[in-house]
Amino acid sequence: MVDFVFLDSGIGGIPYLMHLLELKPDAKCVYVGDTANFPYGEKNHEQIVTAVLHCVKMIIEKFSPKVIVLACNTMSVNSLDVLREVFPDQIFVGTVPAIKLAAKVSKKRKIGLLATKATVEHPYNRDLKNHFAADCEMFLRGDPKLISFIEHESFTATQSEREQACKESVKYFAENGCDVIILGCTHFLNIKKEMQKVCGQDIQVVDSVEGVVNRALAVFSQNAVYNNQNEKKSNCGAKLFVTGFNDKKDKKEYDEICSRYKLEFGGILI
Numbered sequence: 001m002v003d004f005v006f007l008d009s010g011i012g013g014i015p016y017l018m019h020l021l022e023l024k025p026d027a028k029c030v031y032v033g034d035t036a037n038f039p040y041g042e043k044n045h046e047q048i049v050t051a052v053l054h055c056v057k058m059i060i061e062k063f064s065p066k067v068i069v070l071a072c073n074t075m076s077v078n079s080l081d082v083l084r085e086v087f088p089d090q091i092f093v094g095t096v097p098a099i100k101l102a103a104k105v106s107k108k109r110k111i112g113l114l115a116t117k118a119t120v121e122h123p124y125n126r127d128l129k130n131h132f133a134a135d136c137e138m139f140l141r142g143d144p145k146l147i148s149f150i151e152h153e154s155f156t157a158t159q160s161e162r163e164q165a166c167k168e169s170v171k172y173f174a175e176n177g178c179d180v181i182i183l184g185c186t187h188f189l190n191i192k193k194e195m196q197k198v199c200g201q202d203i204q205v206v207d208s209v210e211g212v213v214n215r216a217l218a219v220f221s222q223n224a225v226y227n228n229q230n231e232k233k234s235n236c237g238a239k240l241f242v243t244g245f246n247d248k249k250d251k252k253e254y255d256e257i258c259s260r261y262k263l264e265f266g267g268i269l270i
């Protein structure tokens with residue numbers, strides 16, 4: 001049994017895992033990237049739900065996690081309600097774009113949402129906007145090209161190459177007068193520093209990492225009845241699993257990621 005499993009469409013959500021381990025170093029964690037079905041952002045609702053249900057079933061059977069964190073906006077907005085209905089005894093924490101935070105810090109009342117195509121088009125974001133940012137104008141941009149770059153190239157790319165990859169999206173939001181960009185796909189977290197550098201001082205980049213991790217830790221603590229207080233804890237490092245390789249060089253990329261974040265590569269989850 002593990003404490004937390006982080007599920008994402010690829011490796012984009014690793015910053016969520018790392019932040020949780022900063023706050024709770026003794027947590028037993030596993031990260032699962034559904035790389036066999038990447039990219040999720042180009043799939044329809046039914047395809048996303050089917051893929052997520054399959055992954056979660058494997059995760060529960062193999063790891064019996066106390067909390068499953070959907071470290072993916074696209075997975076969350078499309079499948080969270082279904083997951084809670086199908087697996088009523090499992091605790092889930094979802095990820096949604098930080099629209100509330102963006103509205104709080106925006107002075108121009110113009111905010112930008114950078115995400116996958118599936119997340120950008122989902123009506124859930126309009127509901128969030130109407131509820132938390134009704135007086136703001138929100139500009140939407142799906143960027144599958146940038147997501148693909150992060151998943152397959154960014155970890156071996158130079159600083160200059162990572163900054164260059166951000167420029168097209170930043171230009172779009174700047175031209176529309178936005179003073180806040182919401183990272184609405186967890187993949188973008190891996191180039192947040194580069195994104196902020198390209199934005200300069202006129203545009204602030206925000207994300208949902210702190211809110212999601214704090215929520216995960218809160219529900220873990222609230223459900224202490226499920227926790228074995230006598231269970232021996234050891235910070236032996238988290239494991240990274242994927243669901244498949246789409247290219248021969250994938251294994252090398254995951255080895256690089258594991259080395260950078262001090263993760264153990266668990267192999268293909270089947």
